[in-house]
Amino acid sequence: MNKIQTVFIGLILLLIPLSCWSAELTREQIKGLDEQVQDIKKDVLAISAELQTLEEKLLYPSTSQISLFVSTGNEQSYSPDAVQIKIDGKKVMHYIYSFKEIDALRRGGVQRIFTGNILGGNHTLDIRVIGRMGGSKTKRKASYTIKKGIGPKLVEIKLGSGSSAIKIVDQ
Amino acid sequence: MFQRIIILTFVCFSAITFAAPANKDLFFSEALYYAYQEKYFDAISKIDAELGQYYGLDEPELNSLYFYLNQAEFSIGDFELYYRMHKRAGRAIKSVLEGNVKDTVRNDAAYRLAKIYHQKQQPINALHTIQRIKGEVPDKIKYDLKLLKAQIFISNNMFSDAIELLSSIENAPAVDGYASYNLAIAYIGNNETTKGIIQLDKTGLINSSDKAVLAIRDKANLVLGYKLMENKQPERAIKYFERIRLDGPFSNRALLGSGWAALAEKKYKKAIVPWRILAKRNVTNQSVQEVLLGLPFAYGKLEVYGKAAILYGNALAAYSKELKKLDDSIKNIREGKFLEAVVREEYRKDKNWLINLRNLPDAPETHYLMQLLASNDFQESLKNYFDLDDLEKKISSWDGYLDSYTEIIKHRKNYYTPLFPGMQEKFRLLDSRMKLRLAQRKKIADRLSKMLIAPRPDYLAKVDERLALNKIHSIEKKYKSSSNPNSAKITARIKRLKGVINWNIETEYQERFTEADKNLQLLNKHIDELKTRYRTFVRTRQAATQSYMGYDDQIAQLKNRMRFADEKIKLLLARQGHMLELMSINELEKRRKRIEELQIKARFSLAESYDRAVKKQQNIELEQEKNGRLKKETDIKPDDKKVTGDK
Numbered sequence: 001m002n003k004i005q006t007v008f009i010g011l012i013l014l015l016i017p018l019s020c021w022s023a024e025l026t027r028e029q030i031k032g033l034d035e036q037v038q039d040i041k042k043d044v045l046a047i048s049a050e051l052q053t054l055e056e057k058l059l060y061p062s063t064s065q066i067s068l069f070v071s072t073g074n075e076q077s078y079s080p081d082a083v084q085i086k087i088d089g090k091k092v093m094h095y096i097y098s099f100k101e102i103d104a105l106r107r108g109g110v111q112r113i114f115t116g117n118i119l120g121g122n123h124t125l126d127i128r129v130i131g132r133m134g135g136s137k138t139k140r141k142a143s144y145t146i147k148k149g150i151g152p153k154l155v156e157i158k159l160g161s162g163s164s165a166i167k168i169v170d171q
Numbered sequence: 172m173f174q175r176i177i178i179l180t181f182v183c184f185s186a187i188t189f190a191a192p193a194n195k196d197l198f199f200s201e202a203l204y205y206a207y208q209e210k211y212f213d214a215i216s217k218i219d220a221e222l223g224q225y226y227g228l229d230e231p232e233l234n235s236l237y238f239y240l241n242q243a244e245f246s247i248g249d250f251e252l253y254y255r256m257h258k259r260a261g262r263a264i265k266s267v268l269e270g271n272v273k274d275t276v277r278n279d280a281a282y283r284l285a286k287i288y289h290q291k292q293q294p295i296n297a298l299h300t301i302q303r304i305k306g307e308v309p310d311k312i313k314y315d316l317k318l319l320k321a322q323i324f325i326s327n328n329m330f331s332d333a334i335e336l337l338s339s340i341e342n343a344p345a346v347d348g349y350a351s352y353n354l355a356i357a358y359i360g361n362n363e364t365t366k367g368i369i370q371l372d373k374t375g376l377i378n379s380s381d382k383a384v385l386a387i388r389d390k391a392n393l394v395l396g397y398k399l400m401e402n403k404q405p406e407r408a409i410k411y412f413e414r415i416r417l418d419g420p421f422s423n424r425a426l427l428g429s430g431w432a433a434l435a436e437k438k439y440k441k442a443i444v445p446w447r448i449l450a451k452r453n454v455t456n457q458s459v460q461e462v463l464l465g466l467p468f469a470y471g472k473l474e475v476y477g478k479a480a481i482l483y484g485n486a487l488a489a490y491s492k493e494l495k496k497l498d499d500s501i502k503n504i505r506e507g508k509f510l511e512a513v514v515r516e517e518y519r520k521d522k523n524w525l526i527n528l529r530n531l532p533d534a535p536e537t538h539y540l541m542q543l544l545a546s547n548d549f550q551e552s553l554k555n556y557f558d559l560d561d562l563e564k565k566i567s568s569w570d571g572y573l574d575s576y577t578e579i580i581k582h583r584k585n586y587y588t589p590l591f592p593g594m595q596e597k598f599r600l601l602d603s604r605m606k607l608r609l610a611q612r613k614k615i616a617d618r619l620s621k622m623l624i625a626p627r628p629d630y631l632a633k634v635d636e637r638l639a640l641n642k643i644h645s646i647e648k649k650y651k652s653s654s655n656p657n658s659a660k661i662t663a664r665i666k667r668l669k670g671v672i673n674w675n676i677e678t679e680y681q682e683r684f685t686e687a688d689k690n691l692q693l694l695n696k697h698i699d700e701l702k703t704r705y706r707t708f709v710r711t712r713q714a715a716t717q718s719y720m721g722y723d724d725q726i727a728q729l730k731n732r733m734r735f736a737d738e739k740i741k742l743l744l745a746r747q748g749h750m751l752e753l754m755s756i757n758e759l760e761k762r763r764k765r766i767e768e769l770q771i772k773a774r775f776s777l778a779e780s781y782d783r784a785v786k787k788q789q790n791i792e793l794e795q796e797k798n799g800r801l802k803k804e805t806d807i808k809p810d811d812k813k814v815t816g817d818k
Contacts, residue, residue: 003334009550015692025753027292030548033292033750036743038256043736044562047729049219049568051378054725059578061714070195100208110197113699120707150703154197171197171235 027051056115064117065152068125070094070159072105078161079106079132085114085157086126110156120148127166129159141164196221196235199243204248211254212561218247245270249280257287274306282308282316289319290547294326295368314345330361348387349375355391371395375414384793389414389421395612396428405435413446423449423458430465439472453487455496455538457765463489464769467776476784483777490770497763500539504752504759513553515558543758552751559744568739573726573733581725583719599710605705612694619687628676631683636672 056065067170072078079102085093093114095107101149105111128141144169146155206214222243225236247650248266257264267280281304281323288297301320308316317340324333337354340346355370361775377384396411409432426449433442446469449462467482472648490714543549618630632640647665650658676683688727 010214025750025759030552031751032292033743033746034551034555035258035535037559037747038258040562040736040743041212041254041256041558043732043739044566045216045219046346047569047736048212048216049223050725050729051572052220053223054576054722055572058579058718059721061718063710069201071200071730086500090634091756101204102203104207107207108200108204109207110195110200111204112197112201150707156195156197 006009028032032060060115060117060152062147062152063150064119066114066116066118066148067112068114068147068154069110069154069156070105070113070130071110071156072102074106074108074160077134078138080159081132081137082130083113083157083159084128086124086125087118089117089126092161113157117152118148120150122147125155125158125168129166131159133161138165139163142168144168146170181705193369196239196243199239199670202243202250204245206250206253210770212565215247215250218243218250227343239622245272245276245280252280252284252287255287255551255558257284268303275309278304278306278308279312281321282312285323286319289323289326291551292326292547294323295363297323303764314340314350318349318353319516321350321357322548325353326356326361328360331355333357334361347379347381348374348384350389351377352387352391355394368395368398371398372411375411375482385416386420389416389419389425391443393421393428394423396425396432400428400432400435403435405432408432409436422525423452423456427458427462427465430462430469434465434469434472437472439469442469443473453538454493457762459495460490460766460769464773464776468779471780471783472775474783474787475786476780480777480780480784483780486773487770487777490766490773493766494763494770497539497759497766499754501759501763504755507748507752508558509752509755510748514557539759539762540755543754548756549751552747552754556744556747556751559747563737563740563744566733566740570730570733570737575624577724577726580719580722587715587719594712600651605701608697610699612691615694616691617690619684622684626680626782628673628680631680631687632672632676635766636676640669640672672693737803 005099008157016086036114060067065161069081070083072080082094082096084095101111123146125144125146126141127143128139131140142165146153147170154171156171158167158169159165160167182633201216201217202221205211205217217333221236225231225234225240228234231237245266248264252267264284267284268279270277270280281300285300285304287298288294291754301316301323303315317336321333321336321340324330324336324526334354337350337537339351341354343350351370351374355367355374358364358370371394375388375395377388379385379388392411396408396415399408399411400406409429412425412432415421417426426445430442430446430449432437433445443466446462446466448461450466452459454460454463461702463482463486467479467486470476470479470482564769579672596695618627621627622630643665647662649668650661650665655661
């Protein structure tokens with residue numbers, strides 16, 4: 001009896017892959033799976049959003065949070081190659097831009113370049129930017145004092161050409 | 172008049188200024204930064220997080236996102252559309268079709284949605300979507316939208332509507348070729364075959380330097396050529412096949428069709444010309460495989476049986492080789508090597524990853540899958556597979572994050588728990604002292620404000636004056652009921668002293684009041700500083716508490732959700748992968764079956780060619796023999812005569 005059972009199971013196992021590979025796909029099957037993929041995307045997006053909020057709350061509480069953002073506006077003649085940022089003399093970020101990122105900045109996107117924690121009070125912010133103006137290379141630096149209060153500190157670093165090449169918008 | 176203009180200008184300017192947001196919302200702009208890089212998952216997730224926080228605010232109108240709310244709500248749907256989340260009940264559809272944004276922005280997104288439905292062969296959904304486009308349309312899609320609408324009409328068998336629409340844009344440069352070709356298809360669909368053929372002929376003559384337009388021109392000629400072949404008009408079909416470029420995507424089928432048309436006309440030599448060109452091309456191509464059989468057939472018709480037999484032999488060898496290749500490919504796919512090869516990061520980073528699949532080193536099957544790779548179903552399935560692969564990687568990395576967070580929380584708890592009781596005690600003490608001082612300050616402020624209405628100089632007496640007055644009052648009381656003979660004198664002195672003090676207070680009242688107010692302002696300043704420090708302390712204490720309390724449930728829930736999501740992703744990844752493999756195998760099996768059919772035909776034809784070649788040879792030999800005999804006979808006869816003569 002056992003032998004028969006074994007042979008029977010063996011036959012079924014042999015047949016499974018054959019039936020699997022020989023199946024014809026219908027439009028409904030393709031659509032059904034596509035919708036399931038969309039559902040899981042939705043679930044994972046919800047997890048991601050919650051995780052981001054949790055991360056911010058846990059790692060960067062508003063009392064000590066500082067976030068630095070970089071924007072360039074739609075200026076086509078200037079593009080940043082790399083940015084270096086120091087807070088109170090300590091290097092916190094060195095970032096090299098890709099072509100896609102520069103394009104995103106030019107189209108109005110803003111990059112959050114750094115998020116960290118600092119104590120309340122005044123702090124020095126040193127920014128150095130290497131970029132391209134037309135065809136030539138440019139090097140610029142600027143220093144600012146920022147004041148950290150109780151709430152999260154948001155600072156926008158505007159890069160561009162002209163007289164105010166590096167501008168700070170303290171929000 | 173001038174004044175009116177100024178007022179009007181001012182009103183207009185104020186309106187513009189009022190409408191413009193005070194500050195840009197950095198977090199929304201950050202989401203755009205990701206969207207512009209086509210990182211739609213990150214963009215959606217960032218807006219989701221931002222909107223979640225925004226809706227939890229007590230006074231959302233004070234948040235900078237308030238000014239961008241409509242845009243953010245629309246963008247989230249728009250990005251979902253880019254991320255191929257277009258489920259009918261999903262928010263992408265609602266945002267795109269009902270979004271409170273400019274017409275041009277909404278219509279652009281609705282156009283993309285309709286296009287997705289059309290590509291996914293959901294004509295009714297596509298029709299409903301495109302019919303909801305109203306108002307201004309962005310210039311860049313003006314003609315594309317009309318073309319898409321016409322194509323959707325064709326898919327829904329609304330041929331008359333399609334003809335009307337396409338006729339209006341037939342000559343628009345933006346849709347050059349496409350409108351014309353679709354118009355021909357619409358005519359044929361509407362049973363106006365003659366008009367359809369004329370339109371295809373017209374499309375087949377379009378002059379352009381654009382590769383895409385040239386391809387559509389070739390396609391029109393090809394369709395027309397084969398249509399005429401179907402209608403048994405090969406002599407007319409040849410003209411259209413000959414119009415097709417030899418280096419275009421339809422050249423192989425054109426060469427094949429051209430040969431068949433010539434063959435149908437019994438112009439065998441003419442058929443050989445295109446077929447010989449085609450036979451030298453990549454043998455994985457279906458037309459090339461067909462022509463391997465067609466070419467010897469034409470030679471056979473020309474009674475060059477030997478050559479035909481050799482070519483049939485070559486065809487058989489090529490078919491065997493291709494069948495072996497296909498078997499290996501099917502085996503590779505079943506072993507999962509195809510998916511392994513396509514999901515490699517280095518290929519996906521390239522913009523032309525789909526085209527590059529042709530040259531996958533470890534997956535020779537991709538040469539056979541070109542047609543399949545070009546189909547929308549396969550491309551969408553492949554993109555879904557990539558997305559699922561990315562999601563799986565994300566979930567896996569997040570799991571590590573949650574473990575780290577749990578560790579951080581544990582350390583914080585161990586650090587803060589012993590510190591809190593002492594800190595709480597100090598805080599209670601400080602809190603009660605602060606409350607007392609604040610009450611005192613309030614009392615002084617109230618008094619001063621009342622004194623503005625009803626002056627009370629006594630309130631402004633200095634400490635020494637108050638002490639002196641107290642003393643004077645007690646002396647006055649003592650001598651009031653006294654029988655001392657000097658009491659009158661003393662009372663007079665007391666009055667004088669009181670008078671001096673009151674004089675000073677009364678005359679210096681204004682200065683003293685100003686001084687008191689100044690002191691109150693100074694006190695207010697200190698109180699404000701104290702309040703700030705108090706608030707900082709409270710927030711820091713709160714932050715310290717919040718840094719480790721109340722996360723356990725959230726983290727546990729997130730872990731659970733991530734585990735479920737991970738299991739589901741793995742399952743879907745396997746199913747999607749299996750579907751892709753099945754699509755590929757089905758395609759390869761189809762090609763395999765066709766080659767097997769060709770192989771059987773080739774075998775029979777080879778045998779037949781040999782027979783005919785042998786028969787021909789025998790006929791030649793018989794003929795030669797006959798001729799030889801005849802010649803012999805004719806040669807003999809004069810000799811005989813000669814012999815006879817000689818005799």
